[in-house]
Amino acid sequence: RKEVEQDPGPFNVPEGATVAFNCTYSNSASQSFFWYRQDCRKEPKLLMSVYSSGNEDGRFTAQLNRASQYISLLIRDSKLSDSATYLCVVNLVFTGGFKTIFGAGTRLFVKA
Amino acid sequence: SAVISQKPSRDICQRGTSLTIQCQVDSQVTMMFWYRQQPGQSLTLIATANQGSEATYESGFVIDKFPISRPNLTFSTLTVSNMSPEDSSIYLCSVESRGGYYGYTFGSGTRLTVV
Numbered sequence: 001r002k003e004v005e006q007d008p009g010p011f012n013v014p015e016g017a018t019v020a021f022n023c024t025y026s027n028s029a030s031q032s033f034f035w036y037r038q039d040c041r042k043e044p045k046l047l048m049s050v051y052s053s054g055n056e057d058g059r060f061t062a063q064l065n066r067a068s069q070y071i072s073l074l075i076r077d078s079k080l081s082d083s084a085t086y087l088c089v090v091n092l093v094f095t096g097g098f099k100t101i102f103g104a105g106t107r108l109f110v111k112a
Numbered sequence: 113s114a115v116i117s118q119k120p121s122r123d124i125c126q127r128g129t130s131l132t133i134q135c136q137v138d139s140q141v142t143m144m145f146w147y148r149q150q151p152g153q154s155l156t157l158i159a160t161a162n163q164g165s166e167a168t169y170e171s172g173f174v175i176d177k178f179p180i181s182r183p184n185l186t187f188s189t190l191t192v193s194n195m196s197p198e199d200s201s202i203y204l205c206s207v208e209s210r211g212g213y214y215g216y217t218f219g220s221g222t223r224l225t226v227v
Contacts, residue, residue, distance in 0.1 A: 034215045043204055043218035087154065104154040
């Protein structure tokens with residue numbers, strides 16, 4: 001089982017749609033969580049951190065469920081510019097260090 | 113967050129040769145990270161580079177193949193040695209944002225094609 005798993009998609013949605021991505025992680029010691037966005041042929045860029053209480057940034061809402069070990073990203077009112085790959089990222093912190101694990105990403109295409 | 117300048121942005125290299133990738137950060141950072149992203153795949157950590165000590169390599173990556181330099185707190189290089197077509201990939205450097213709790217900032221990547 002992969003340490004971080006995402007539905008690879010692609011998700012094809014019309015403009016204005018609401019789309020949700022899920023990500024599961026296998027290590028219960030995971031401590032911090034992020035969603036990154038990666039445009040084609042570009043580097044990943046931090047979209048938002050994910051907090052236990054859930055957090056919202058404009059049209060984007062991230063949630064964490066520690067009991068079920070999954071995080072989600074909800075995009076409301078999709079724009080063409082939201083088309084990208086969304087990477088789920090998990091930080092494991094352990095004695096002596098930490099480890100960052102990237103999911104393989106979920107591709108989103110928003111169409112007019 | 114830090115700004116990273118990575119170069120070259122792309123290169124096409126002959127097999128058997130080596131390529132050195134550079135990353136310059138606009139602020140001092142303790143750790144720099146080197147990743148590889150193969151087509152259609154996610155990021156895989158190659159090594160962590162600390163200033164003043166040898167880099168720490170992840171399983172499957174060795175110093176002879178991917179030597180790393182970290183001469184100061186703002187600069188690092190990764191060399192891909194004795195390249196083969198299997199090394200064709202995107203190579204990215206990154207640094208932590210505020211101790212890692214705010215994620216990472218990445219360089220713009222180096223797209224390497226080995227022919």
